[in-house]
Amino acid sequence: MYVTLQQAQQAIEAAQSKAAEIGVPMNIAIVDSGANLMAFVRIDGAWLGSADIAMRKARTSRYFDMPSGELGKLSQPGGSLYNIEHSNGGIITFPGGIPIKDAQGEIIGAIGVSGSTVENDNLVAQAGVDAL
Amino acid sequence: MYVTLQQAQQAIEAAQSKAAEIGVPMNIAIVDSGANLMAFVRIDGAWLGSADIAMRKARTSRYFDMPSGELGKLSQPGGSLYNIEHSNGGIITFPGGIPIKDAQGEIIGAIGVSGSTVENDNLVAQAGVDAL
Amino acid sequence: MYVTLQQAQQAIEAAQSKAAEIGVPMNIAIVDSGANLMAFVRIDGAWLGSADIAMRKARTSRYFDMPSGELGKLSQPGGSLYNIEHSNGGIITFPGGIPIKDAQGEIIGAIGVSGSTVENDNLVAQAGVDAL
Amino acid sequence: MYVTLQQAQQAIEAAQSKAAEIGVPMNIAIVDSGANLMAFVRIDGAWLGSADIAMRKARTSRYFDMPSGELGKLSQPGGSLYNIEHSNGGIITFPGGIPIKDAQGEIIGAIGVSGSTVENDNLVAQAGVDAL
Numbered sequence: 001m002y003v004t005l006q007q008a009q010q011a012i013e014a015a016q017s018k019a020a021e022i023g024v025p026m027n028i029a030i031v032d033s034g035a036n037l038m039a040f041v042r043i044d045g046a047w048l049g050s051a052d053i054a055m056r057k058a059r060t061s062r063y064f065d066m067p068s069g070e071l072g073k074l075s076q077p078g079g080s081l082y083n084i085e086h087s088n089g090g091i092i093t094f095p096g097g098i099p100i101k102d103a104q105g106e107i108i109g110a111i112g113v114s115g116s117t118v119e120n121d122n123l124v125a126q127a128g129v130d131a132l
Numbered sequence: 133m134y135v136t137l138q139q140a141q142q143a144i145e146a147a148q149s150k151a152a153e154i155g156v157p158m159n160i161a162i163v164d165s166g167a168n169l170m171a172f173v174r175i176d177g178a179w180l181g182s183a184d185i186a187m188r189k190a191r192t193s194r195y196f197d198m199p200s201g202e203l204g205k206l207s208q209p210g211g212s213l214y215n216i217e218h219s220n221g222g223i224i225t226f227p228g229g230i231p232i233k234d235a236q237g238e239i240i241g242a243i244g245v246s247g248s249t250v251e252n253d254n255l256v257a258q259a260g261v262d263a264l
Numbered sequence: 265m266y267v268t269l270q271q272a273q274q275a276i277e278a279a280q281s282k283a284a285e286i287g288v289p290m291n292i293a294i295v296d297s298g299a300n301l302m303a304f305v306r307i308d309g310a311w312l313g314s315a316d317i318a319m320r321k322a323r324t325s326r327y328f329d330m331p332s333g334e335l336g337k338l339s340q341p342g343g344s345l346y347n348i349e350h351s352n353g354g355i356i357t358f359p360g361g362i363p364i365k366d367a368q369g370e371i372i373g374a375i376g377v378s379g380s381t382v383e384n385d386n387l388v389a390q391a392g393v394d395a396l
Numbered sequence: 397m398y399v400t401l402q403q404a405q406q407a408i409e410a411a412q413s414k415a416a417e418i419g420v421p422m423n424i425a426i427v428d429s430g431a432n433l434m435a436f437v438r439i440d441g442a443w444l445g446s447a448d449i450a451m452r453k454a455r456t457s458r459y460f461d462m463p464s465g466e467l468g469k470l471s472q473p474g475g476s477l478y479n480i481e482h483s484n485g486g487i488i489t490f491p492g493g494i495p496i497k498d499a500q501g502e503i504i505g506a507i508g509v510s511g512s513t514v515e516n517d518n519l520v521a522q523a524g525v526d527a528l
Contacts, residue, residue: 005440034298035180036444040436044401048432063181077209080250086222088184137308168312172304176269180300299444327445341473344514350486352448 002032003100003109007132008039011100011111014131018124019043019115026115026124027054030100033108035062043115050114056090057097057125058112063088065107068097069122096121098129134164135232135241139264140171143232143243146263150256151175151247158247158256159186162232165240167194175247182246188222189229189257190244195220197239200229201254228253230261266296267364267373271396272303275364275375278395282388283307283379290379290388291318294364297372299326307379314378320354321361321389322376327352329371332361333386360385362393398428399496399505403528404435407496407507410527414520415439415511422511422520423450426496429504431458439511446510452486453493453521454508459484461503464493465518492517494525 003011008030019026025046030038037058042051060068072093074081085091095118100109113125135143140162151158157178162170169190174183192200204225206213217223227250232241245257267275272294283290289310294302301322306315324332336357338345349355359382364373377389399407404426415422421442426434433454438447456464468489470477481487491514496505509521 002440005437009437032298034296034300034444036298036438037436037447038438040433041401041405042432042434044398048430051433060181064179081226082204082208083215083217083225084185086217087188087224088181089222091181134308137305141305166312168306169304169315170306172301173269173273174300174302176266180298183301324445328443345490346468346472347479347481347489348449350481351452351488352445353486355445 003030003038005039008109011128011131012039012041015111015113015124015128016041016043018127022120022123024116024120026113026121027051028124028128029054029058029112031058031062031110031112033062035059038109046115053092053114054096054112056092056112057114058110059088060091060093061097061099061110061112062107063091065099067095067099068093068112069095069118094118096125098122098125100129100132133238133240134166135162135170137170140241143260143263144171144173147243147245147256147260148173148175150259154252154255156248156252158245158253159183160256160260161186161190161244163190163194163242163244165194167191170241178247185224185246186228186244188224188244189246190242191220192223192225193229193231193242193244194239195223197231199227199231200225200244201227201250226250228257230254230257232261232264266298267294267302269303272373275392275395276303276305279375279377279388279392280305280307282391286384286387288380288384290377290385291315292388292392293318293322293376295322295326295374295376297326299323302373310379317356317378318360318376320356320376321378322374323352324355324357325361325363325374325376326371327355329363331359331363332357332376333359333382358382360389362386362389364393364396397502397504398430399426399434401434404505407524407527408435408437411507411509411520411524412437412439414523418516418519420512420516422509422517423447424520424524425450425454425508427454427458427506427508429458431455434505442511449488449510450492450508452488452508453510454506455484456487456489457493457495457506457508458503459487461495463491463495464489464508465491465514490514492521494518494521496525496528
């Protein structure tokens with residue numbers, strides 16, 4: 001029911017490989033099913049400010065059991081969840097956070113990636129999820 | 133002048149029933165007339181991140197003595213209360229928070245509900261208010 | 265692995281009964297194994313400031329898998345964990361928080377009680393734990 | 397001048413080995429010379445609340461370029477740095493945080509470990525430092 005450290009590191013390694021492949025230094029965070037930090041790495045040269053964002057994306061994905069970017073579609077001006085970002089001490093609602101599920105489809109944690117365009121962030125996060 | 137714990141629990145039970153009826157696990161919070169937390173429940177399986185939002189919706193409704201969603205109409209870009217969400221340590225201005233009144237119409241607290249669409253959140257909050 | 269809402273409410277009801285028995289209004293909080301709030305009640309007339317303390321005691325007990333008061337023995341001036349209270353956004357290290365275990369002895373959450381002397385707080389928290 | 401991710405992971409692996417050797421699950425954090433988080437792991441079963449403490453110990457060690465426990469000797473009641481723990485958003489001044497130096501003796505980061513007694517925390521942190 002909880003992502004293990006071994007799983008977390010497996011996901012981070014896969015995400016690191018993808019980041020290396022596309023040539024962008026990333027911050028990568030994994031939280032468990034209680035939204036508590038499990039593992040984190042900042043690749044050399046990655047933006048300092050993206051460390052916090054990677055952790056918030058991971059938490060956000062577990063807080064609402066969906067990719068962080070899905071929330072962002074609803075939190076725009078005029079949207080039904082406008083300014084939801086003010087909750088939970090500050091959440092991040094653009095892409096780069098994705099829930100992690102076990103073989104039975106139960107959510108056991110989440111990954112958050114930050115350091116490049118949100119497309120790249122999400123690509124790297126997905127590589128981490130796919131490794132499990 | 134203050135909602136009692138008995139009233140708070142009565143409202144929460146009615147809200148829980150409505151949540152069960154529509155089949156969506158919710159977070160439900162009640163604050164008193166001082167905007168201080170009185171009671172809270174998270175239904176099994178409800179979003180973790182919605183606990184904080186339910187409490188903020190309840191506080192927001194009592195802070196301004198109106199449904200939380202009314203504020204959201206005024207806090208949009210160009211609106212008269214643009215980004216009021218930054219006040220009070222972070223408020224939530226989409227629907228799901230409703231003031232609770234006594235028989236004389238005086239506000240004695242508020243309910244906040246989060247866990248689904250804002251329409252469902254508001255429906256469940258209203259069920260809680262109607263129980264009193 | 266997670267305390268359920270039904271268990272949380274059972275623990276709260278037992279704690280409420282004990283609080284009524286000793287005649288002291290209490291704030292009672294339950295967190296799950298991820299240290300996330302599951303349920304909360306403030307008995308009419310209980311100290312407003314104790315709501316936050318009850319929630320922090322519950323979190324603290326789960327953060328370190330021990331009664332909150334055990335930490336306080338080590339966090340005194342000259343103690344090995346002096347001023348640990350500054351961690352995790354502020355923790356509470358006097359008695360009133362106790363882990364909740366399942367039948368196999370695994371910790372599935374924690375209860376936190378605040379509103380009277382720490383002896384009474386702990387007595388009421390223990391009543392909540394014993395109900396499960 | 398900055399610890400690299402490779403060095404950070406090398407230190408974490410050595411710390412993990414030492415933690416396994418003494419049989420205590422730990423939280424281990426590495427910050428760079430800017431006191432920004434570089435890498436973090438929570439060993440399965442480690443205290444949830446020690447994640448935050450490990451990160452604070454690492455930051456504290458770099459903030460003041462000394463083992464975290466050295467500060468604690470000066471922050472006691474009557475001491476010259478009484479309650480310095482209130483600074484920097486909350487620092488931790490008991491043992492378990494140690495600066496990391498390069499071959500020339502320049503500080504390039506710090507390690508912070510939390511999850512057991514401060515003696516064990518410090519032992520595991522030292523193992524991480526010694527690996528570099």
